[in-house]
Amino acid sequence: MNYFELLTLAMPETILVIAALAVLAADLLVMREEPVRHRFVVAAAISCVGCCAGLFWMFNIEQHASVLNGMLVVDPLTRLMKAALLALTVFTVLVSVERDFTAHVGEYCALILLATIGMMFLVSSEELLMIFLSLELTSLSLYILAAFNKRELKSAEAALKYFLFGGTAAAFALYGLSLIYGLSGATNLREIAKALSGQALDPLLICAIVMTVIGFGFKVAAVPFHLWAPDAYQGAPTPSAAFIASGSKVASFFIFAKVMMLGFAGVEGSAVWRGMISGWVPAIALLAALSMIFGNLAAIAQKNVKRLLAYSAIAHAGYALLGVLTDNAQGVASLVYYVITYALTVLGAFGVVAVVEEFSGDSQFGNFAGLARRAPCLAFCMMIFMLSLAGIPPLAGFFGKFYLFAAAVGSESTNLGLLWLVILAVAMSAVSLYYYLQVLKQIYVAEAPASASTARPSLFTQGVVAVLAAAVVVLGCAPNLLLGRLLEAIKVAGLY
Amino acid sequence: MTAGLEHYLVVSAILFCLGLLGVILRRNLLIIYMSLELMLNAANLAFVALSRFNNNLDGQIMVFFIITVAAAEVAVGLALIVALYRKRQTAHVEDLTLMKL
Numbered sequence: 399m400n401y402f403e404l405l406t407l408a409m410p411e412t413i414l415v416i417a418a419l420a421v422l423a424a425d426l427l428v429m430r431e432e433p434v435r436h437r438f439v440v441a442a443a444i445s446c447v448g449c450c451a452g453l454f455w456m457f458n459i460e461q462h463a464s465v466l467n468g469m470l471v472v473d474p475l476t477r478l479m480k481a482a483l484l485a486l487t488v489f490t491v492l493v494s495v496e497r498d499f500t501a502h503v504g505e506y507c508a509l510i511l512l513a514t515i516g517m518m519f520l521v522s523s524e525e526l527l528m529i530f531l532s533l534e535l536t537s538l539s540l541y542i543l544a545a546f547n548k549r550e551l552k553s554a555e556a557a558l559k560y561f562l563f564g565g566t567a568a569a570f571a572l573y574g575l576s577l578i579y580g581l582s583g584a585t586n587l588r589e590i591a592k593a594l595s596g597q598a599l600d601p602l603l604i605c606a607i608v609m610t611v612i613g614f615g616f617k618v619a620a621v622p623f624h625l626w627a628p629d630a631y632q633g634a635p636t637p638s639a640a641f642i643a644s645g646s647k648v649a650s651f652f653i654f655a656k657v658m659m660l661g662f663a664g665v666e667g668s669a670v671w672r673g674m675i676s677g678w679v680p681a682i683a684l685l686a687a688l689s690m691i692f693g694n695l696a697a698i699a700q701k702n703v704k705r706l707l708a709y710s711a712i713a714h715a716g717y718a719l720l721g722v723l724t725d726n727a728q729g730v731a732s733l734v735y736y737v738i739t740y741a742l743t744v745l746g747a748f749g750v751v752a753v754v755e756e757f758s759g760d761s762q763f764g765n766f767a768g769l770a771r772r773a774p775c776l777a778f779c780m781m782i783f784m785l786s787l788a789g790i791p792p793l794a795g796f797f798g799k800f801y802l803f804a805a806a807v808g809s810e811s812t813n814l815g816l817l818w819l820v821i822l823a824v825a826m827s828a829v830s831l832y833y834y835l836q837v838l839k840q841i842y843v844a845e846a847p848a849s850a851s852t853a854r855p856s857l858f859t860q861g862v863v864a865v866l867a868a869a870v871v872v873l874g875c876a877p878n879l880l881l882g883r884l885l886e887a888i889k890v891a892g893l894y
Numbered sequence: 895m896t897a898g899l900e901h902y903l904v905v906s907a908i909l910f911c912l913g914l915l916g917v918i919l920r921r922n923l924l925i926i927y928m929s930l931e932l933m934l935n936a937a938n939l940a941f942v943a944l945s946r947f948n949n950n951l952d953g954q955i956m957v958f959f960i961i962t963v964a965a966a967e968v969a970v971g972l973a974l975i976v977a978l979y980r981k982r983q984t985a986h987v988e989d990l991t992l993m994k995l
Contacts (some may be wrong), residue, residue, distance in 0.1 A: 408925045534963045538970050554978040555990050561974055562926065562987075565967060566917055569933035572960065573910055576922050576937045576953070580903075580944030585952045628969050 399465055407463055407472050410452035410480060411515050417448020418511035425504025434501050434886040441507040442495045448511065449484045449491075456480060462890075468524035468586040474887035476522040479652055482738045483521070486645040487514045488747060492862045494637035497756065499547040506546060512639060513539035517649035524660060526575050526585040529653060533571070533617070536649065537564050540642055544634035556633025560642075563616055563626035571613025577606035587660040595664030599676060607662060607678050611685070614657065617650040620719060622690040624712045633710035635754055639704065640748035643711055644741035651715075651737045655722045655730060658682070659893070666725060672813025682723045683819060689716030690826040697833045703751055703761045706833060707744060710787060713830060714740055717823055721802050724809045724816070727894040731775065731884040732801035738880065739786070739794035739873050746866035747783040748775050753855045766837065768846025775860050777841045779867040784834040786870050789827050794874035799827060801881065902943030910936035923978075923985045926970050934964045 405412065421444045429437045456477050464471045491510060500506055514533030523529050529701030542563065545557030579585060581603055582593035597603065612623060619627040631639045656679055666675020674680050700706040720738070721733025751761050753776060758765040770777040786795035802822060806816045873880060888894065909932055916929025938957045943955025975985055982989060 399900075527952075527959060530956075531959060531963065534967065538966060541970055541974065545974055548977065551981050552992050554974060554981060555992050558923070558974050558978055558990060561971055562917070562930075565930045565971070566933070568967075569910075569913070569930060569937065572934060573938040573940065576940040576944060576956075579941065579953055579956070581947065583948040583950060585956070632993050 399778065404465060404470070407461060407465060407470055409455050409459075410484075411518050413452045413455060414448055414511050414515050414518070417444060417451070418508040418515070420444050420448070421507045421511065421771055422504050422678060425507075426646050429504075434498065434503060435496075438495050438503040441503045442491045444618045444845050445491045445507045445511055446488050449488045449514075451801045453481055453484050454596050454792045466525070468588065469528040470519075471522050471524050471891075473891045473893035475884075475893065478883060479521040479648070479734070480518045480537040482648060482741075483514060483517050483645055486648065486741055487511070487641075489742075489862065489866060490637060490641045490645065493640060493745065493752060493859070496856055496859055497635070497637055497752055499549075499635040499637075502546070506543070509539045509543055513543065513641070514645065517645055520649045521652050523653075524587045524656070526579060526587075526590075529657070530568075530572060530575065533653070534568060536646060537568065537617075540564075540638075542648055543638040543641065544630055546638055547635040550633070550635075553631035553635060555806070556630045560569060560626050560630040560634075563623075567616030567623070567651050569613075570616070570665070574606050574609030574611075574613055577602055577609070581606060587657065590661045592629070594662065597665075599665060599667075603665065604613035604676070607665070608681065610657065610741075611678065611681050614650065614654040615685055616709060618647065618654055618715045618718070619708075619712050620685040620715045621692045621712060624693070624715075626688070628708040629710060631711070632704045632761075636704070636748055636752040636761075640752075643707065643748065644745040647711070647715075648741050651718055651722070651733060655733055656893075658722055659725055659730070668810075668815070669723060669803050669819070670810055671818045679725065680722045682719050682827065683816075686716045686719035686723065687819060687822055689713060689719065690823055691716075694826045694829045696832075703754075703763065703766065703837060705746060706837065707751070710833070711744065713826065714787070717799060717802060720806045720816075720819060721824060724802075724805045726805070726809055727885065727888045728801075728805040729809060730888055730893060731881060732798070732805045734884055735877065735881050737800050738786075739798050739870065742866055742869050743783045743786045746779060746863050746870065747787070749859065749863045749866065750780045750783070753859055755850045757853055763840050764847070764853070765839070765850075766840040766845035768850060769841045771846065772850070772852065773855050773860075776855055776863060779863045781838055781842060782867045782870055786874065788831045788834040790831075792871070792874045794877070796875055797877045799823075801877075822889050899943060899947045903940060906936045906939040906943065909933075909939065921986050921988055923975050923987060926987070927968060930971075931964060931968065934960060 421441045461472045513536050516532045519532035541561045544560050545554050547553035573729050610757050616623040619894040662678050665677045666679045669680045669683035670674040693709050697709035721729045755761050786793035789796045789799045803820045806820050913929045913932030941953040941957050
């Protein structure tokens with residue numbers, strides 16, 4: 399193991415660091431006098447080139463290694479995750495380009511890239527220290543991104559709430575990790591599992607499990623640790639909220655699943671109906687059930703599309719947790735497929751919201767009235783996103799849910815023990831259709847108020863949103879594009 | 895009597911609970927930040943103690959990184975307070991009421 403080898407393994411991240419520095423330098427040194435719009439285009443172009451270079455490197459140089467006690471794991475699965483994160487970053491940057499929430503565009507793009515670097519290290523690590531550090535790098539960048547709109551009172555407030563909850567969550571996760579380290583004497587997840595597997599479930603171990611679950615539960619916004627999400631989504635500038643809802647969700651869910659499945663293998667317990675055994679699976683089953691119920695019911699009452707998306711994100715976190723507690727290869731594959739397609743969908747939806755906000759000030763339901771006449775293309779894309787979130791075939795959201803539920807039912811196939819959770823999830827998805835259709839009703843049925851602006855969205859934003867909508871349709875019609883690769887990658891990665 | 899592992903762990907658990915109580919009960923953002931630091935330092939104490947009694951150094955290395963991260967976290971947090979204070983002339987959580995259910 400020498401430094402050159404390490405550098406080649408961490409090359410995608412290194413490229414992104416260079417891109418972040420280049421964005422800052424270009425914006426602060428060269429483009430000072432230019433108008434904001436030009437600076438944003440240049441910063442976005444450099445960020446996208448950086449991301450594409452990272453993608454190009456990953457797919458041209460096949461590497462497979464685990465170095466430094468699992469701190470950096472490079473295999474097909476992490477490569478796939480990183481590719482998804484890079485793609486989400488590119489789309490986030492493209493969605494932000496034409497917004498005018500800030501004049502500090504260099505810092506904005508650099509922070510997005512830094513957050514992406516954190517997420518990339520997060521998904522490719524199996525070691526406690528590295529997991530904590532990259533989680534913090536991601537979170538700290540996201541807190542600042544949430545506060546980026548200095549003209550808006552709500553932005554700083556949203557960021558503070560996000561920060562306070564996030565900071566507490568980090569402390570919980572860290573304390574949990576310290577207990578795990580104490581009980582196992584190891585910091586690598588696989589070694590931890592080996593050390594823990596023989597042990598009885600003593601109080602200290604339960605404490606460690608609960609604290610880790612609380613810490614990561616905050617990150618993925620599962621009930622009862624969801625309180626930050628609606629405010630952060632509503633107050634943050636829309637592109638930042640889109641990034642918080644998409645990229646960071648993908649990374650957090652993946653590492654949550656990895657810590658639980660790899661680190662706590664052997665103390666799973668069971669969430670089978672009338673046959674619960676204590677361990678981490680029942681804890682997550684509880685979070686999943688609460689999130690599905692509360693997220694969907696609270697979303698019904700919302701009058702603001704960003705808040706609605708936040709509550710729907712909480713509900714979706716509940717569905718996705720089914721993939722975590724399924725605890726087999728099929729569960730991981732369906733979880734990753736679900737969160738990636740969900741991230742694409744929600745990113746597109748936030749793109750549409752951003753345009754509407756630009757026209758009419760905020761994202762109240764009324765401002766979407768008559769969007770179909772003003773911007774037919776955006777309205778159609780929004781319909782695809784909403785129906786995909788509700789889980790209507792043949793869109794990606796349907797197959798995501800289908801595989802998740804199938805994996806959950808199949809994992810205890812002898813007695814269909816997880817059926818109670820799946821029935822709950824199906825019932826709650828039916829509830830969710832109501833509030834997604836409320837949004838569509840505004841867009842397609844309601845008349846636009848006379849005062850509504852007649853401005854047309856730019857072709858560029860329409861194009862970006864249309865590409866995202868196309869991705870949702872394609873991944874829905876041909877799920878094997880992603881799912882097949884995932885299953886293969888999981889086998890190669892030795893997760894099971 | 896010499897101090898054993900359990901003593902250290904109990905102290906760190908008490909510190910963690912005090913920090914959590916501070917975060918939940920106090921109303922001033924700066925005091926909340928101090929309580930957050932207390933929670934992180936409780937984890938630090940647990941790491942050092944466990945590292946000593948496990949006879950390996952990984953835990954102590956963790957602590958160095960955690961101290962650094964805590965400093966970075968406070969820097970970001972203070973910046974957020976400044977951003978809030980410029981707009982609203984307040985650093986109290988009761989005043990964070992622009993967005994409600």
